[in-house]
Amino acid sequence: MTELLTRYGDVEEVWLDGAKGDAKKMDYMFDAWFALIHQLQQRVVIFSDAGPDTRWVGDEAGVAGYTCWSPLNKSYVTIGHTIDEYQRCGDPFGQDWVPAQCDVSIRPGWFWHASEKPKNATTLLDIYYKSVGRNCLLILNVRPNSYGLISDEDMKVLQEFTEIQHTIFSQNFAANATVTANSVRGGQDNLQFAPSNVLEDSIYSYWAPQEGQSSWEMLFDLGKSTSFNMLQLQEPIQLGQRVIEFHVDILIDELWQTIVEATTIGYKRLLKFPITESQCLKLSIISARADPLISFFGVFMDSFSDSYNLENCDKRTNNNEIIMLRTGYAAGNRSTATM
Template sequence: MEKKTTTSSDCLVRSADSPQKPPPLPILPIPTSRQLEWQSASMALFLHFGPNTFTDSEWGSGRADPSVFNPTHLDAAQWVGVAKQAGFSCVILTAKHHDGFCLWPSEYTDYSVRSSPWRGGRGDVVAELSSAARDAGIGFGLYLSPWDRHEPSYGRTVEYNEFYMGQMTELLTRYGEIKEVFLDGAKGQGEKDMEYYFESWFSLIRQLQPRAVIFSDAGPDNRWIGNENGTAGSTCWSLFNRSSAKIGGTDPQYLRSGDPVGHDWVPGECDVSIRPGWFWHARQAPKSARTLLDIYYKSIGRNGHLLLNVPPNSSGLISEEDIQVLQEFNELRRSIFDENLAKSALLSASSTRGGMMNNSRFGPENVLKEGIYSYWAPEENQSDWTLHLRFQEKVKFNVLQVQEPIQLGQRVIQFHLETLNNGEGWRQVINGTTVGYQRLLQFPMLETQELRFVVDKSRGDPLISYLGLHVDTFSI
């Protein structure tokens, strides 16, 4: 949107007893309630677990004997406890991976926990994990692999789709509320041709679990970010055209960056494993906490949602070395983001929607309140969109945090931060594109007493719900 010329009448201060100005109109597309809940949760823990854990495999053949699955110390409450203590709000389990082995006693196959020695063939990993998540008050999600290397009907389109939807129905009706259903188009080269009835699957999920978000390359609720290293594009729109995407065949760059003129709201989910593989392997070690912090900046800090895989080991527990890294990762985030230095600043704005009176619901002070439902809004038809921060004494920081009230649409296209140098005027510190639910930018340590946050370009009047200044002494 082009900026418009400011007139003196635009900036008139209105009396305190004037009627309140209503909120600005949303700029479409906007998120659904389930998408808003998912985005605000920020992080989920992925749990890849199954026969591959015991056969030292990543993509199982579907021919491993069920007897290999025997986690003698499996404790789903431990998995959930690790997730919750590290700040994750949901756990997602590979209920069935590509090998076709089911972690619940499915009625449609004997290739499941029912045929294993674990719990004497009477176990149900899905049930134990859903119960533990519910008890801990965190969300529960499922991955049901479309590719099945064991099932004989795979390759016969109608028959296999019936089989798959039968299994999906079991999972979505037996285990309480499901927060996310994770789907993909993964399939090895040279495998049988198979047409997946994705739209039928989506409709079934909507019918049985209407609050669940559905993940795939093409949404409908959240999209793959185009890589498995947890990195969103430095420009990342939640806007997307589902008609331009195909599950298993979408341009990775389009997935990373989204679409500034997209007609659909499909935010990015950034999946990555704490280890080199997705399943646990004794010879592999987890990434460091500082590496996870870097991933955090490039996923959540770029308007994404982080899905971190932490695979349980062959005893059925999350390994101690992984737990240690997650605890350190949590402490790093706390030490950086628990204090917002901007809260000590005197804030002002180039304009405020409804006039610059003290009781305006859209004043600049809103950017210091956590959450997206209070926000600064400028007056309409302005050419200057600026938040001014003045401190009583100099402050030092090297991280900028910005959030938009995405319930009204994603608006900011370009922005920058500038500081007032002694006698030398304003100098730009950092610039960025797209904000969305959350943007984090790092730069060399800055010491200043006066700052301006400036929106340079926006889809309509920009709205800012949070502005944070933080110190990170850990990143390289």
């Protein structure tokens, strides 16, 4: 390990997989390994199913929980002994910052087999929505073939996937929107926390409301009636993950109609729904761990995914997640996160 971490330049991540086949029960010196890794590579991120820096999401399908918190209590889990639901969803009351990573292979197995075929580009897009779009990092396994090269077939899929992403996210219909909010930290004229900050693609500029409110709203006027089926939201996670529950409405015949409800946002939330059309949208944040902060809001059209309808569009995987959060806050377990 010392050789690997001292003779080959900067190392971004050390992956401790945890799989050992049918080997007998063994004890490992994980704490000593972690200390050595961080001593030799101070900026490195250590992954395992229980952290310490990032955690396994709990499956190998590349799918995170519909609710996905970066905080976790590391004291609740140990390597080799984790709780699937806890891995997928994280912990809004967690004391440790351990964001989830989603791993999946482009082909059925983890190693090269000429008889296997890669997933197609739209399947990768769906995985992207359910991993990166749920506040996770996606690790896509692309194995070399028997010649030590990435196969042409895999390269073609990856290129198609890249082109699809570029096509979808290169046109943000909200880029020139007029944005207002029911309050702004320091007053409506305070540009530091202005609602329009959410149109900048950066987590370092953001909208902040007045302190101490119990509900929060932002209004977006796109300037003209527009068709879309995808939303992107982001929080400035350097200041913590805050939003617990929110919904987005559109204005139809002077009435607000909800098009999507969701839970956590985190670094990035992507929400896909049936194609709709409107000029005005409203973001309503129902509950948050602390005063919510929004760094980005985007409106897009995905014309590549399979047709969606109300029965198969993105929904919560576990309604108990919301019930648990509401119960926890009613019991007074409110976070002390501050801006």
